[in-house]
Amino acid sequence: MGEFDAFQATFFEECAELLGELEEQFAAIADGDRSPGRLNAVFRAVHSIKGGAGAFGFVRLIGFAHAYETALDQVRSGTIVLGPASIKLCIRANDVLADLVSASREGRNPAPGLGDAEEMEFAALLAGETRAGEAEPVVADDEAPIEEFDIDFVPVMVDLAARPEAVRRTTGDDLDAFEDAPFRLSRNRYLIRFTPHGELYARANDPLILLRELASLGETEVRAIIGEIPPLSDFEPFGVYASWEIGLVSATASPEQIAEIFEFVEGICDLSIEALGEEDVSPSAPPAEAAPSFADLAAALIGSAAPAAPEIAAPEVEAPPMLSLVVAEPEADRRGAVQSIRVDLDKIDRVVNMVGELVITQSMLTQQMDETLRSRYQELVRGLEVLAQTTRGLQDSVMAIRAQPVKSVFSRMPRLVRDLCARTGKQIRLDMVGEATEIDKTVIEQIADPLTHMIRNAADHGIESIERRRAAGKPEEGTIRLSAEQAGGNILITVEDDGAGIDRERVLAVARSRGVVGPDQVLSDEQIDNLIFAPGFSTAETVSDISGRGVGMDVVRANIDKIGGSVDVRSRPGQGTRMTLRLPLTLAVLDVMLVRLGGLPYVVPLSVILETIQCARAEFGVGPSGARMLRVRGDYVQVVDLGAVFGVPSALPLEDRFILLCEAEAGLRVALVVDDIVGQQQVVIKSLEQNFERVEGIAGGTILGDGSVGLIVDVEGVRGLSVRRLAA
Amino acid sequence: MDGIGLDEGLAAGISGSTDGLQLIAFSIGEQTYGVEITTVREIRAWNGATPLPNTRDYVRGVINLRGTIVPIFDLRARFGEGRTEPTKTHVVVVLSVGEKWVGLLVDAVSDILTVARETIHPVPQGNSLDNELLLGIITHEQRMVGLIDLPAVVGWTRAAA
Numbered sequence: 001m002g003e004f005d006a007f008q009a010t011f012f013e014e015c016a017e018l019l020g021e022l023e024e025q026f027a028a029i030a031d032g033d034r035s036p037g038r039l040n041a042v043f044r045a046v047h048s049i050k051g052g053a054g055a056f057g058f059v060r061l062i063g064f065a066h067a068y069e070t071a072l073d074q075v076r077s078g079t080i081v082l083g084p085a086s087i088k089l090c091i092r093a094n095d096v097l098a099d100l101v102s103a104s105r106e107g108r109n110p111a112p113g114l115g116d117a118e119e120m121e122f123a124a125l126l127a128g129e130t131r132a133g134e135a136e137p138v139v140a141d142d143e144a145p146i147e148e149f150d151i152d153f154v155p156v157m158v159d160l161a162a163r164p165e166a167v168r169r170t171t172g173d174d175l176d177a178f179e180d181a182p183f184r185l186s187r188n189r190y191l192i193r194f195t196p197h198g199e200l201y202a203r204a205n206d207p208l209i210l211l212r213e214l215a216s217l218g219e220t221e222v223r224a225i226i227g228e229i230p231p232l233s234d235f236e237p238f239g240v241y242a243s244w245e246i247g248l249v250s251a252t253a254s255p256e257q258i259a260e261i262f263e264f265v266e267g268i269c270d271l272s273i274e275a276l277g278e279e280d281v282s283p284s285a286p287p288a289e290a291a292p293s294f295a296d297l298a299a300a301l302i303g304s305a306a307p308a309a310p311e312i313a314a315p316e317v318e319a320p321p322m323l324s325l326v327v328a329e330p331e332a333d334r335r336g337a338v339q340s341i342r343v344d345l346d347k348i349d350r351v352v353n354m355v356g357e358l359v360i361t362q363s364m365l366t367q368q369m370d371e372t373l374r375s376r377y378q379e380l381v382r383g384l385e386v387l388a389q390t391t392r393g394l395q396d397s398v399m400a401i402r403a404q405p406v407k408s409v410f411s412r413m414p415r416l417v418r419d420l421c422a423r424t425g426k427q428i429r430l431d432m433v434g435e436a437t438e439i440d441k442t443v444i445e446q447i448a449d450p451l452t453h454m455i456r457n458a459a460d461h462g463i464e465s466i467e468r469r470r471a472a473g474k475p476e477e478g479t480i481r482l483s484a485e486q487a488g489g490n491i492l493i494t495v496e497d498d499g500a501g502i503d504r505e506r507v508l509a510v511a512r513s514r515g516v517v518g519p520d521q522v523l524s525d526e527q528i529d530n531l532i533f534a535p536g537f538s539t540a541e542t543v544s545d546i547s548g549r550g551v552g553m554d555v556v557r558a559n560i561d562k563i564g565g566s567v568d569v570r571s572r573p574g575q576g577t578r579m580t581l582r583l584p585l586t587l588a589v590l591d592v593m594l595v596r597l598g599g600l601p602y603v604v605p606l607s608v609i610l611e612t613i614q615c616a617r618a619e620f621g622v623g624p625s626g627a628r629m630l631r632v633r634g635d636y637v638q639v640v641d642l643g644a645v646f647g648v649p650s651a652l653p654l655e656d657r658f659i660l661l662c663e664a665e666a667g668l669r670v671a672l673v674v675d676d677i678v679g680q681q682q683v684v685i686k687s688l689e690q691n692f693e694r695v696e697g698i699a700g701g702t703i704l705g706d707g708s709v710g711l712i713v714d715v716e717g718v719r720g721l722s723v724r725r726l727a728a
Numbered sequence: 729m730d731g732i733g734l735d736e737g738l739a740a741g742i743s744g745s746t747d748g749l750q751l752i753a754f755s756i757g758e759q760t761y762g763v764e765i766t767t768v769r770e771i772r773a774w775n776g777a778t779p780l781p782n783t784r785d786y787v788r789g790v791i792n793l794r795g796t797i798v799p800i801f802d803l804r805a806r807f808g809e810g811r812t813e814p815t816k817t818h819v820v821v822v823l824s825v826g827e828k829w830v831g832l833l834v835d836a837v838s839d840i841l842t843v844a845r846e847t848i849h850p851v852p853q854g855n856s857l858d859n860e861l862l863l864g865i866i867t868h869e870q871r872m873v874g875l876i877d878l879p880a881v882v883g884w885t886r887a888a889a
Contacts, residue, residue: 357795600778646781688780688790691828692799693884696782701790701797709778709790709797721782 011052015101018045020411022094030087043072058104064115068093071122093118187251189276195243199268213261218250355398356589356684362391364705403438406484409448410435420459433483439491442587446563450556454495454579462499462577493581502571504528529569533557594678598648601710608715613659630671639671640722650675664716697721751841754834756804761874767823774818800831825878
């Protein structure tokens with residue numbers, strides 16, 4: 001990969017994160033949270049996408065991001081107030097942005113006309129904004145516009161367009177005490193001009209640190225003077241082009257204190273500190289030059305691409321050097337971001353694997369210590385105990401590195417639901433809970449598809465059409481609730497809808513007609529519900545392009561089984577359906593039961609074992625087809641002689657052997673007969689398919705303590721094998 | 729380690745002309761077979777394998793090769809001459825087939841041969857297994873060496889491997 005490609009790949013990675021961020025922020029904004037932090041985050045995300053797109057020349061993406069950003073800027077400044085309609089517009093714009101990003105990534109042209117409508121609406125919104133701006137003073141002249149003004153005041157960034165009004169008002173007579181409060185304190189104003197020399201940078205000084213120092217004295221407004229910056233073609237890497245003007249308002253700071261901050265850079269910068277007296281002195285006229293913030297400076301550097309220019313110039317030219325509480329805030333956020341690094345997942349996987357081996361070696365060593373060794377080598381024992389602790393700690397930390405919030409998958413779902421709504425004409429609200437729940441990255445990758453299928457299924461089969469909902473006396477808008485939580489060593493992910501529930505009669509009829517269920521078989525409601533996971537099963541009356549192609553829910557089950565999870569469905573007619581995914585926290589280490597068959601070691605995942613029983617104490621019966629059954633608390637369970645299925649017949653009489661009662665698919669239980677149960681341990685799963693091929697009845701391999709390979713039993717596969725053996 | 733890595737000095741010391749072929753030759757009873765030296769990853773002494781259920785009879789099982797699982801194929805069984813009864817002197821030749829690594833269980837590794845490509849003869853019609861499993865036959869110092877078609881021997885078509 002060339003350097004440029006690598007940069008580009010990083011850009012797209014970042015885009016994915018930023019788009020996720022947008023989705024997340026708007027979910028909160030749509031719920032009524034208009035905090036400036038969210039708006040700023042949204043603005044920064046769009047801005048970053050635009051900046052990157054500029055560097056790579058994705059013209060359409062730049063154009064759209066610019067239009068979006070311009071509108072957002074007005075929102076952020078409070079000139080445009082976000083209503084339900086404009087939020088919807090923004091959410092649509094996020095989707096357009098996502099499409100444009102993926103088009104850019106795949107190197108194809110975006111669909112013609114994509115985003116045009118949104119762009120026009122943004123333009124309309126901006127046009128409306130000027131009118132709103134004119135209307136504002138009228139409101140302000142009103143007698144009691146306190147709330148209005150309050151709202152106007154809250155946005156954290158300087159309300160650039162509206163503020164001149166506010167400033168004029170401070171000199172008026174009809175001042176409201178509330179409105180006036182922030183201005184009436186007696187505080188000194190300073191204007192500090194700071195122009196670093198090249199020398200300053202060469203001595204590894206950072207202007208940002210100085211500016212932050214200044215901000216600690218009081219409220220600052222920092223303006224970068226970037227008029228000196230030449231076009232990129234003439235840009236000299238070590239040239240010094242930027243200087244700063246800092247407006248400082250402080251109740252305590254003296255000029256000496258300010259000078260002190262710059263003590264260490266004395267002589268390597270030009271510095272002037274100008275006392276402007278008490279703060280109600282009218283602000284000095286702003287320079288005609290644009291007064292952009294750091295972010296804009298960056299934008300100017302990256303995107304000499306034309307569209308950025310007017311946006312920088314337009315609203316901010318008239319900005320008076322007002323005090324702003326937040327100038328430092330974006331920087332603070334960025335500082336937070338610097339504290340993470342991008343690491344190739346392969347590298348982490350290697351560490352995870354090695355730690356897995358370490359855990360196993362350590363437990364093997366501990367097992368080797370018998371009583372005589374323990375009493376003779378106490379130092380060694382103590383050392384091993386420390387090793388055990390450290391290894392555990394190491395394992396936990398490494399797992400934490402790879403753990404990711406499920407948000408990365410959840411955040412794709414709102415888009416999916418919007419698309420589904422558009423296609424089906426239904427109204428569906430998606431509620432998401434527990435997005436911060438963390439799971440191993442490898443698990444997360446495996447659940448994206450199943451989750452998509454489940455949401456589709458809920459939207460397509462679960463939620464009824466608007467007419468039907470109305471007829472049933474339900475709200476027109478259906479709700480799908482997607483939640484994640486940790487429960488012990490598992491993560492539970494639930495998809496719940498308030499739709500019609502599973503039509504059990506129809507499911508059963510279809511299942512019977514397809515031979516999935518025998519004509520005389522009687523099934524419990526729960527068993528019928530779980531039939532939707534049977535292979536090739538679909539009950540959709542009309543096959544839509546959303547779901548109902550007969551693939552889907554069985555694929556969900558297969559995918560989830562593959563990663564050692566389980567899926568369960570509960571439905572209440574007329575009230576809705578709840579599907580629950582139970583997932584392991586990690587795929588790297590598996591808790592297993594080590595067993596022996598014909599002298600060979602095999603391992604069975606602990607997660608499927610319900611109980612272990614001595615054959616001598618078990619109650620056997622004979623099923624109708626002559627097969628041996630195990631009687632467990634009134635139920636009959638199919639018995640599988642694992643040694644016979646694996647071609648390693650046992651030399652032991654049945655009563656000396658053991659039974660593992662296991663749960664296979666769809667709650668079906670199966671009793672595996674093994675020669676001996678050795679004990680529990682943790683193993684690292686190794687693929688057989690990497691160098692070989694899939695082997696029926698075997699889920700994979702693992703390296704045992706003695707260095708040999710132990711095979712992991714696939715209980716469902718074994719059950720299938722034995723059923724076929726019986727039939728043959 | 730009980731395996732011996734391929735000695736690079738040895739391999740490099742053999743002068744192969746551009747159209748020559750370097751083979752590692754190994755024996756099964758009286759028969760000699762060869763594989764192209766570039767596919768050989770490692771040669772190890774036999775140290776047992778975990779048998780795999782429900783697979784082809786010539787699949788001896790799997791071994792742990794420094795943390796990855798590698799399948800072992802019994803070459804004698806593959807050529808229809810019965811299962812090998814391996815001892816400590818038997819040898820596993822680890823080879824790469826496409827992306828996958830596999831081991832062949834053989835009696836002994838005998839030689840490194842350099843042969844000219846034009847000395848590779850087609851397999852005579854008659855023995856269908858030989859036809860299926862060999863790419864050609866080479867005569868080297870009055871010995872017949874069967875050039876092994878690896879994907880066929882391990883039971884994968886070229887596409888599947």
